[in-house]
Structures are given as structure tokens and as C-alpha cells.
Amino acid sequence: MSARDYKPTLRLPDSPFSMKADLAKREPQWLERWKSNATYRAAMDAAILPPFVFHDGPPYANGDMHYGHVLNNTLKDFVTRFRLSVGHSVRFVPGWDCHGLPIEQNIERKLGAKKRELSTQQLRALCRDEAQKWVQIQSEQRQRIGMLGTWDEPYLTMQPRFEAQVMRALASFVDKGLLYRGRKPVWWSTAERTALAESELEYEEGHRSPSVYVRFAATQSAVDLLAKRFPTMRHSNVSLSAVIWTTTPWTLPANRALAVNPALEYVLLERPNDAGLTEYLLVAAALAESFIKACGWGAPESLPRTMHGAGEPLLGAELVGLAFLHPFESRESPIVSADYVEATAGTGVVHTAPGHGRDDYMTGTRNGLVVDSPVDDGGAFTEELGPVAQSWGLVGKHVFDGNPIIVEQLAALGVLCNRAGEEIVHSYPISWRSKKPLITRATVQWFIALDEPMASGAHQGRTLRDVALTEIDRLAAEGHAAAAAERDACGWVPAWGRERIHGMIAARPDWCISRQRAWGLPIPALHCVSCEKATITRALIEHVAAIVQAKGADAWYDPEVDVIPAGFACEHCGKSDGFTRDQNILDVWFESGSSFFAVCSEGKDLRIPVDLYLEGSDQHRGWFHSSLLVGIATLDQAPYNTVVTHGFVGEKVQRTLPDGRVKEQLVAISKSVINEKKSRGEDVSVYDPMKVIATDGAEILRLWVASNDFTGDVGLSARGFQQVREGYRAIRNVLRFLLQVLRGESPTPIDQLGHDLEPLDRWALGRLSALVTHCEQSYRRYEFRAVIGAVTEFVSDMSGFYLDVSKDWLYNDAPSSPRVRSSLAVIDAMARGLAMVLAPILPFTAEDLWDHLPKRTDDPTSVHLCRWKSLAEVSDFDALAQSVADIRAIRERVQGALEPMLQAWGAEKSGATKEQREPGADSARWPESARIDHARDVHATVEITLDESSRIAALGPVLSECLLLGDLTLRTGDSRLPPVIARGSTVACVRCRRRLPNVAASTSLCPRCTHAVDAWDAAQP
RNA sequence: GGGCCUAUAGCUCAACCGGUCAGAGCGCCCGUCUUAUAAUCGGGAGGUUCCGGGUUCGGGUCCCGGUAGGCCUACCA
Incomplete structure (x- = not known):
């Protein structure tokens, strides 16, 4: 009589969610879907909390996306997505810095000698096209890594509306009496024929x-x-x-x-x-x-x-x-x-x-x-x-x-x-x-005074430097208060940002805001022909700003356009005719420093001061710094509530010191370094982020960012990426298993199951609940690394213990079994919880998971429309956690005794032929009773203490499953005695393969399996 | 030269106010299942917490001094 094949009666894992993520190919499809469904817009519209204003620091519109951008943009997107998910409207307006020397020089280089034939306006038009080209390219690259933003409505520093607002910001400095013209030595580039800012040296x-x-x-x-x-x-x-x-x-x-x-x-x-x-x-x-x-x-x-x-x-x-x-x-x-x-x-x-x-x-x-x-x-x-x-x-x-x-x-x-x-x-x-080497040269320039008492505003009589330093400290104090109260991080993040920017503001000289170039925003001052002095007033600036807003800044260079307001007169000699236009442009840092004012001062879901700036720590001298000064002029305060900074990406290279120690050095990823490696035949694909996206997917880059501590330097290496890929697979595999176990069936939601949850499932639910809480806190503190760390730990714990243990009933019990329904409810919650927690960092994978999750009627179409939801705490979690800890301790004891037997028999077995391994085969040296292929073959007798016994009582019914054993006998006694391991003497159930006492001789099934098979048979047509 | 910061297993990171044998994941080595298989599960090896002082009953954690690295900056005339 041939034994029946019970395999079809088992509830084995099954899901189309594949282990092969195929991210490089599938990510663009999700992007397309989100775009056509206007998912981002829908998420904003669903906001229930006040807007979270996150202002993009404009990258320079020149060149392809590099690792610095990847780090910065990815971190930004973590924040945008998290804040959206908790219910804020986050209107992230991506921006670009378009004016300035690099673009102008690119154009000049292309033009060569022809440059002299062009008018300023013609040159500016070429620069504009060049900037526009790179904006387009970078926009696509930034979107490709999954970044949310209003890509159809970016801000560009060369937009007329933006330009007009920058001029109005300049007027605020005029109001406060801080703008002056002076002859001062400045760093001067004779090659570019211009003064340079400190940041350009x-x-x-x-x-x-x-x-x-x-x-x-x-x-x-x-x-x-x-x-x-x-x-x-x-x-x-x-x-x-x-x-x-x-x-x-x-x-x-x-x-x-x-x-x-x-x-x-x-x-x-x-x-x-x-x-x-x-x-x-x-x-x-x-x-x-x-x-x-x-x-x-x-x-x-x-x-x-x-x-x-x-x-x-x-x-x-x-x-x-x-x-x-x-x-x-x-x-x-x-x-x-x-x-x-x-x-x-x-x-x-x-x-x-x-x-x-x-x-x-x-x-x-x-x-x-x-x-x-x-x-x-x-x-x-x-x-x-x-x-x-x-x-x-x-x-x-x-x-x-x-x-x-x-x-x-x-x-x-x-x-x-x-x-x-x-x-x-x-x-x-x-x-x-x-x-080219620079010289110091005294020239006439426009300056913003840091140590002049301000003529108007809330801080009248105080100097710009003084107020700036006070604001820096105010933010720092708010940051400390928030940390102490365990509120969302604010102020300077990390806190030492305060020291950095404070030192810089305290030591900086007056701000030279003029440049002698063509590609930029003109300083709207007029020079009197008769007394040769310059005049700049709010009325003049407002007048010019209106023209610029309508026609663009090119109008300043158009002699046909009348830029002189009615009734204008020279401040110095009173003459009202005969003026020439100032030929200086503004320092680009003044423009970008005014971006909050130009972009966020009005519009739906925007407001100043803004909530967040997030850039590299070089911006303590750059954008954070210039924005602070413009903020004080225009708002009488800092323009941001929180400033998050990150470090720099470089390749870690080992170097041997003279004393023999080996040290690591961070080397910037420059083109010359890459070419050198290429010529040596090394694999350089890791150095080009767009290439990594094309082979591994943006998700791998995002996970790489989240896995590193961004506050310091982030090292780049092929091995590092390999590790990230492995980490990704570990997470993905557990997600897949959750879906496989669910098999597309929609279990009862946990909140409806309530106290019907089995103790072990309640424990797992408690772990999940703690994970969600922990991740939410970490996101609120910008500690993304902690999110991934916690998820990895959770996933590995579930995989190695909870899910492994639950397999016994998930596979073998009848589907209607209460403990299956209980476990599935928790597993469903787990998949949903992980999708939610991972969505900001791994938006593609979370959506993939969401697509395969059994849906409920009120489920949104995208995981990115799900509201962040913390789970109710499990009331008896502490006791359950103690039980689990005890059980795991016992399990280790059993494993300690079992492992040598498994290893020994394994070694024996691998040296034997298949026939020799059969039970009862003479040639095998080992007695059948010592042949243990698997813990499931074992009957263990374990002595535990009375305390242990009472603490594990709640999980008593599933104890042998928790120990992954065939059968188990517990005795209270001396827990130091080693467990007794023996091959289970009873017959194994042919369906669940456990050696249990009451396996029916006729069917070779244990009672549980008999019931399951009967139920299965009954359900067949 | 100055300011700010960093330094924990091969790699990426943990370790609340100073307090039990410094932990996790990955990688590596050994074993395992074939009912998670481009998988799973078990076990193991790996750390002078950069170095040297100090404070303390006790220092990865605090103080001082070095070394190495990073960002920013500079009046090297």
C-alpha cells in the first residue's frame, strides 16, 4: 500500500512576490504609476496636520548628480515622506542655483574668442540655456532616486519672480542702513576679472x-x-x-x-x-x-x-x-x-x-x-x-x-x-x-555691514552680527529643550552645528555682495553722472523689482527699458537726471540666501520661517549662513527652525603610517581618481551613482544612505555596497515570507481579534508595536540609521524565532485553527507595519510589498497614501517578553546539548552512501537511536527551575514548538543539569514529521494532522 | 596657524545619567533542512573600545595631552 501524499493538504508558503527584486527595471514603472496617479498630490491633499515647510537648498545647475547629491537628496526624501505619512502637508519645492561664475565660464570656454562679439544680453541668454539644460538633467536624476517634489513647479534663481524677490530682500538691508559702498581689499581673480567670495577660494x-x-x-x-x-x-x-x-x-x-x-x-x-x-x-x-x-x-x-x-x-x-x-x-x-x-x-x-x-x-x-x-x-x-x-x-x-x-x-x-x-x-x-593665483586688491564694492547698528526693525540699534549670534543661540536652546522633552528634534542637528556657525558668524568680515560679472542678478543702483556717486533706495529697488518681475533681470541691460522711477534724485547731489546703471551683479550666495523669502513667503502650504533646512556641513558657511543674515534683514529672525547637516561622501583608502599603523583616509571621488582606476582595470561602476541605479536600483543607494551615520563622513566602497545588497535581501526575504504565509488571504484585522490572540502572537505584536514606536521617534530625530537598524534586528528576530516556530501550525494546522487565525492576523499586521515603517526609506520595496498584500476595502491604492499608525501596546507584553526570554534560554541549553550530536551524525552521514544512511542499515556505525537529522526528531528532557516553570506557563502549550523539538518533557529541578537528548522513540507523523506519542498506526498521522486532513477532505468538492 | 567634529570586531553600526563577561547585522568558518531554496535554521572564530596620562570604588563613556581623518577658515607678510 503506497502512502498518501499529504503535501496538497499542507498550507505551504505561496506568493508571487519574488525574491528577485529587479529594481533597476521596475522602479521606473512605479515612478510612472505614482506620477500618473498624482500620488504625491493626493498625499498632500489628505493632510490633517499643519504644513511642514521643508525648503530645498538649491544645487548648482552644472554637471550630473554626484554622491553628495545622492546623500543629500535621499536624506531629504526620507524626511518628506515620513512627514507626509504622519499627516503633514509637505510641499517640497525643488530648486536650482542658476547664476554664477561656473556656468558663465563654461559658456566663455565654448565661445572662445567669439565672446567679445556678444552683448551682455546675448551672453546671458546662452548662460540661461546652459543652466536650463542642467536643471532638466538634474531634475530627472533627482526624480529617479525616488525623490518627492513639485517637479513641474521648481524654483530657479533665474526666474523673474525669484529675481524680483531677491531684490526686495536687498531692500531690507537698505532699510536697515546696512548696505554700503566702500573701497576695500578683496580677493581678486585676475583671470576671471572679478572679486571672489570667501567660499570661492x-x-x-x-x-x-x-x-x-x-x-x-x-x-x-x-x-x-x-x-x-x-x-x-x-x-x-x-x-x-x-x-x-x-x-x-x-x-x-x-x-x-x-x-x-x-x-x-x-x-x-x-x-x-x-x-x-x-x-x-x-x-x-x-x-x-x-x-x-x-x-x-x-x-x-x-x-x-x-x-x-x-x-x-x-x-x-x-x-x-x-x-x-x-x-x-x-x-x-x-x-x-x-x-x-x-x-x-x-x-x-x-x-x-x-x-x-x-x-x-x-x-x-x-x-x-x-x-x-x-x-x-x-x-x-x-x-x-x-x-x-x-x-x-x-x-x-x-x-x-x-x-x-x-x-x-x-x-x-x-x-x-x-x-x-x-x-x-x-x-x-x-x-x-x-x-589661477589670486591677489588682494582694493576695489570699490558693495558691502553689507555686520557691525553697524541697524536703522530700523525689531532689532533697531543692534548690529547684524549681534542679532545673528543671538538667533543661533535661540535655535540651539530650542533644540536642547526639545531633546530634553523628547520632542521632535529641532534647532541645530547635530547640536554642534551651533558651534560651527557661531564661530563663523563671529569671525566673518563685512559681506562683500558685489561681483563684476554678467551672469547674475544686477545690483539695482544708479550712478550720478555729475557727482559720480551711487544711489540705492527702497523706492528704486521696488521700481526695478517690478520691472524684473515682469521682464526678467535682462531688462537692466536693455537701454530701451526705463529703470528710473518718477521723482528719483541723486542722494548725494540732488540732481534728478543723468544716471548710469550699476554694472555689478549680486553674490550668488545672496540670491540663494534669499531663497526662503523668494519661495516660501507665500503660497499654499508654505510659510516663513520654514521648518527645515537640510544640507552638507559646508553650508554652515554657505547657505545656512547667508540665509540667516537675509532672514534677520527681512524677518528680524532666523528663517528656519531646524538645520540638519550631513557629512561628505568619499572613498575610504588605506594608508600605512610611518609607525606601521594602518589608517583610513577619505578620498573625494574625482574624475581623475576614477580614470586612474579605470586604467588599472578596476571596477569603477560603484563610483557613478547613476550607474548604480541602472544596475542595482535607487533603492540600494537609499538603503546605503540610511545604513550610514550621515553626520560624519560616509565611506564608499564596493564591499560596502555588497553589504547593503545583502542587507536588502535579508529584509526583502522576510517580507516575502510574510506574504507567502498569508497566501493572498485577508485575515481578520488584529484589532477585531482582540483577546483571541495567542500569547506568542501577542508577544510578536508587542515587538512590532515597539518597533513602530521606535521608528517613529527615530524619524522625528532624523536618525534614519536607527530605523534600519531596528528593522534589521526585528526582521532577523522574527525570522529566526517567531516565524520559524509558527511554521508548525501555519503549515500543518487546519486553516480554521484559532492559532492559525491568530498568527495570520499578527503576520498581516507585521507586513503592514513594515510597509509603513520602510516606506520613507524604501518607497519602491514598500509599494511592492503593498501591491502583494491582501487588501481590505478601506486600503488606499498606494502605501504612500497610508497614514502612519502606531499600534496599541500589548498589555501583558512585559510578562510575555520574560517568558520568551526564558524559553530562549532553555532553547540555548537544549541546542548546546544537541549541536554536538547533530554535527557528529552530520559528519558521519556525509561520509556514507545513501543506502548506508537508511535506518537499520548494517554498515552505518551509528545505532539508529543516535541518528538525529533534525531537532524535530528529538525527545528532550529538560530540567528547569520552579521560577522558570511559572514564568513560561503562558507559552506552555507551544513550548516544544518554541524549542523546535519533536517532543519535550519538562521537569522542575536543577536547571544546571544538561538536557537529555534522545531520538524520539515514537513514530513520526508522515504529515508534520514530528515524533509524537499518539500517531495513528493506520494513517501514520498525529491527531492534529488527522483533523487537518479531514477538514481538507471535507472542503474538497 | 585657527574653529568645529570624528575615532568601538574584516565591514556598517549599538551600548540611557560613568556600573554586570562591550552587543547586533553583514562577511568568514563548520553543520543542517529540502515544509521560506537567487532561501531557511543551528553553532563557531573575530575587539589593548586610536595612543598616553588624570579624576573615580569603577572609564568605551568624563578631563588633559598626543596621533590619524573630515569640513570650514587664515594676517605664512
């Missing part, structure tokens, strides 16, 4: 500059004073000079003073000069030796004698006011005092050209020095040079070409101490775009 290591030591001869009065302090000094036939060191000889024509540190000691060096006479050189005592070496005077015949002041050392303070002579022009350079002079390099006497250095400028202002800067936009010397310098033919020469000429002339004049042509290697500022 880079530093080049290993830059070579000339190094010159130059004599400034003393006037008679200086000689007289020094003679008093140095009694041994000779008076006749001597020369006396102060010596400076500089690496920018080209600034010497603009020298106006010599700076010394008042607290530093100075000495005279006595040596025979080249003409055989005695010369005295004034330098700082601490630097005398290095100076002598630098000049090559170390040889005995020329070694100078150091003279100290008689009695008391000669301090810099005593030198202040002494006059020395400019080395070639006929004028004096007085000695002035400056604290920043150090005894670390040079001579301790510092060449001061107020037109060519920020410190020099401040020193100059304090001492009433002339600020001259005889250099034009392109870096060529002008006729403002003194007569001697002009006679050297410097006019029209670039300053860096002027360097060798000046050095040569200094040598000819005999004022050079070291040899002409000597250089030093140091780091030097270069332009971020052209990589």
Missing part, C-alpha cells in the same frame, strides 16, 4: 612665490633715536635700515608703512655692506639668525654682529612713529604698531600695503594711511604707480610678471638683502574655477 599647496628681504633706509630722526638706544653704534659713514620680508614684491609700490609688534624685541645687526661701509639692519631679535642665514651671511667674514639695546631690550613699541624711506619712491613709510606681527617668519618688520591685504587695510585705516592699489581688473599695473615704478616699464604688465622686474631693480638699487630669484614654497589662495 581654494588653496594650492606647494605654490612658489619670490622671497625677498628689502631694506628700508632710516630717516635722520630714526637714526638719532636708535643711536640713543644703541650707544655702541657708530655715527658717520654708516647706513641704517629696517628690513622687511615679502613674497609679493609687486605690492611694494603700494607700500605705505612698516608694521612691528609692540611687544617684540628688536635688535640691530652690524655688518660691512657691499661698499665696505658699515650698515645697521633693524630686525626682530628672535628672527635675526634665520634672517642672516636666508641672506647667506653665515660666513665668518660677513657674519653680522648683533647689538641689543643698552640696558633694556628695544621693544617694538618704542619704534612706532619712526619714519623710514620707501625703497624706491620718494616718500616715507612710518613704523606702525600691529598685534598680528609674529616672530615666526620674516624679520618681524612687516611691509604694509593697505590696498593689498585685509590686515594691511585695517592697519592703514587706524593710522590714516593712503589706500592705493595701482592694479586694474586684469591684474596689470596702472598709471597710479609712483614715478620710479613707472620708469621701470611696469604699467600694463601683469603683477606676477612685474615681480621679477621689481626684484631686479631692488637688487640694482642695493636694497635687496638676499639674492634675486629666491623662492619659497607655501600654500597660496587660488580661484576655485581657473585655479
